[in-house]
Each structure stands twice: as C-alpha cells, then as structure tokens.
Amino acid sequence: MKKRRVTITDIARQLNVAPSTVSRALNNHPALRKETKEKVRELAEKLGYEPNLMALSLLRKKSNTIGVIVPEITSHFFSAIITGIQDIVANSEYNIMICLSNESYEEECVIVKKLLKMQVDAVLVSPTSQTETFDHFRTLNNNNIPVIVFDRDCPGFEADKVLVDDYSGAFQAVEYLIASGCTQIAHLGGPLNLSTTKHRLQGYLDALENANMPIIKEHIAHVKGFSTNDGLKPTKKLLHSKCVPDAIFAMNDSIAISAMHIARKMGLEIPGDLSIVGFDDEPNSAYFRPSLSTVWQPVYSIGMLSARIALKRLKSNGMEHSPFRMEIFKPELVVRDSSRKIETKK
Known part of the structure; x- marks a missing residue:
C-alpha cells in the first residue's frame, strides 16, 4: 500500500497548532518565536515532510524552474551546453526542465504552451531548423518570462542572445x-x-x-x-x-x-x-x-553564459529595466590530419 504524503496539517495536528503557524515557521516568518520554528522544523524533518512545489508555484506564481528547449540531446554539442547550464543553475534556487523539440516547429510551439501553463520563470531555447516565425517566443516575453536564445539566432526577435560567430x-x-x-x-x-x-x-x-x-x-x-x-x-x-x-x-x-x-x-x-x-x-x-x-x-561556455544571463534577468525581475544582451563567441580553427598542411617557405 502506498504511503500517504506528510502534509502541513499532519505537523500542525501533532503540535496542536494551526496549519498557518506551521507554514509560517517553515518559511521563517519573523513574527514567530524561535522555539516554535525549531519545533516545527524538527518534527517536519522527523516525519519526512517535503513541500508541494506545484502548490507553492500556484500560490506564489513562481515555479523556480527554468525551461531549456533544444532540438536534440544525443550530440556532444547540446549535451555540453546543457551541462554548462546545469552547472550554473545548480548553485541557485532554480531547477532546469529539459524539453526536446526534435527539430519540429510544431513540437516547439506545444512545449512553449506547456511551459507557460507550468509558470516557468525563464526559457532558454535553441530554435528548431523549421522555426521561421517567433510569435510563440513573444508570448513568453509578453508574460514577463525572459527568453534567452542560444546557438541559433531568431532574426528580428528581440531577446538576450548567446551565439557563435x-x-x-x-x-x-x-x-x-x-x-x-x-x-x-x-x-x-x-x-x-x-x-x-x-x-x-x-x-x-x-x-x-x-x-x-x-x-x-x-x-x-x-x-x-x-x-x-x-x-x-x-x-x-x-x-x-x-x-x-x-x-x-x-x-x-x-x-x-x-x-x-x-x-x-x-x-x-x-x-x-x-x-x-x-x-x-x-x-x-x-x-x-x-x-x-x-x-x-566553446559549447560549454555557451551554456554557462546563457544560464548566467537568465539568472540575472530573474534577479532583476524578468524583462524590466535592462537592455537585451547580444554575446557572440569567437570560434577557432583546429588543423589536424584530414587537410593539407600549409607549406612554409624556407
């Protein structure tokens, strides 16, 4: 039989306090006594209480989630970018949700709609090879959800962008x-x-x-x-x-x-x-x-910088008070054995 999830009400019942008191204690409300907060936290830990993140996101209208949309993840290119994103986001209060568009514009639009419903806080996206219009991304911006475009540009769409020359x-x-x-x-x-x-x-x-x-x-x-x-x-x-x-x-x-x-x-x-x-x-x-x-x-750096820009946007309240950034990395030629060597004159 599946074990029932521990709730705030369960903790309140055992301590003989109101559920609102438990909620405030878990959120470190300054109006509560230190002793009350400690009792609530100790019992919550003992019972294995975990907050319902979906309920919290509905209450706060903030999910602490950053959506990442990529065409695929099997190649080193996109897996390295995702690693760069994760390594930066891991040190923040946010989580990432990876979504695959499979190079399909229609699937990309569906993903954006789902992320909107889930109240994600920001979206990092490398558009599909079929994406030629960007109204679905503008919908995110219109809802004060920052969009950071990386790797593949969206000409004419105003957003923070991290690209390669x-x-x-x-x-x-x-x-x-x-x-x-x-x-x-x-x-x-x-x-x-x-x-x-x-x-x-x-x-x-x-x-x-x-x-x-x-x-x-x-x-x-x-x-x-x-x-x-x-x-x-x-x-x-x-x-x-x-x-x-x-x-x-x-x-x-x-x-x-x-x-x-x-x-x-x-x-x-x-x-x-x-x-x-x-x-x-x-x-x-x-x-x-x-x-x-x-x-x-520098694919790993593309991911890291994209994540840093997203976190900075979120810290400054999304789309407000800051011009869009355009960051362009310089690539470098690596000469190996599959091409002729340049003969140097003696």
Missing part, C-alpha cells in the same frame, strides 16, 4: 584550405533557413571571393539534418559531379565524417586527393584516422 569560423576554414593549395572547395551546408547555415555559407562564399576564386554552384550542397547519415548522399553527389572538388568544408563534424567515409569508399586519399574540414570539434574528432580538421566553438 559562424561566419568567422567558416571564413577561417575556407581561407586555410585555399592557403593549403586547394582550388576546388565544396561546401556541405545545413538546412537553408537556419541562421548558422546562412552565416557559414556566407563565410565560405566571401573567403572564395576574397581570394578571387570562382564560385561553382555544383560545389554547394545542403543536408536535411545533422547526423552522419544525412551527409552520405550529398557527398556522393559532390564527388560524382563533373567538377570534382579537392576539398570539402562541412556544416558540422558529423557531416564531415560522412564525407570521409564516402571518399574512402571511392578510393580517395585524405588529404592527398581530398581535404576535409568540419565544424564543432566534437571530442572524437581528434581520434579518427585521419584526425579531423575542424572549427572549435
């Missing part, structure tokens, strides 16, 4: 490939409506233009998702085109790894015949053979 990372990668002697550089980009896709594509294009190299439409392909499987067909198409590339700059490390797999199956040497550069610097990237050149971005 994707343009700079892409430009660095392609500029390096050019300097290493590659002349036919292809790009495997992400879903077209994502801010990260657009910025990395623009970095790729500008690096080519800066070097007075032609932009070949057949060298640009876009994947539908971000897993290794999503990069297989687009890579085959690139490597079977009339103008075969001698380098590929990929949207992320998983897509770069799929490019390495297809290239090997075709008998191409890496980096002799084909240089490959990814983006993200996943932990396993250094241990592939050849090890993967990539663009590092």
